[in-house]
Every structure is written in C-alpha cells, then in structure tokens.
Amino acid sequence: MYECHVPTGDDDLAIEQTILRRRPAAGHGIHLTAAQLPNGWSETFDARRVTAQSLQDAIHREAAALERGLCREPLTLF
Template identity: 70%
Template structure:
C-alpha cells in the first residue's frame, strides 16, 4: 500500500463486505490476551470473494516486510 490511508480504506472495505456476508467478530476483546478482537474466522473465508475494493485498480499486495 502506498500510504496508511490506502491500507485503512482497503481494510474497511473488506470488513464491510465480510459483515454484509454474515461474518461477525470471531473473538471478543475479553477472549484474547491482548484485548484486541479477531475480525473473522479465517477458515471460513477465502480471498476470492473480496475481489478488488471499490476505487482501487488492483488487489492489494501482501506486505513482505522491509
């Protein structure tokens, strides 16, 4: 992603699509040691339905580190 704003935009688009497809929060903050939430059960979702988020010309590339 070129910027953090781009990453956030893609993240939010994908989460909206997952919620619309009926995927709720997988773990609540009370269920994780760090107090974060897990947004969905990854074993029930593939990347295919996510497609290319609106306003983006190609799917995001995975982050491979510095």
C-alpha cells in the same frame, strides 16, 4: 504471506476498513471477542469460513477501486 502494495498507509487503511465493514453483510460476525484475546482486540474472520484467496480477491478489488478514484465508503476509524 500475501502483500498488496498501495501508495500510502491511508490507502491501506481504507482498503482494510472497507473489507471489515462488509463483513456482516457477508454473514460474518466477530469470530473471537475482545474478552477472549489477550490484547483486547477482536478477531474478525474465522479462517475455516474465509479463504485466503477470497481475502486476496477483496483486497485486489478495493485496491483497483482506489486506483480509479472510487472510494465507495467514507473512511472511519474503528
């Protein structure tokens, strides 16, 4: 379990969405489709290809960018 505390839920969502938007450029497609999962969502990363450490590093980079006021990409929901 890993936690990174950010000031607001909007900041948390911005970090998550930025990381997810960069997924295809890093060579990652959707790992499991909505049809394969009972909740209708999709699983975004294959844990065999994306380490916990690489995700933690990405979270820290984006949290630091937000802290400096450098929201690099506009926030869009899904």
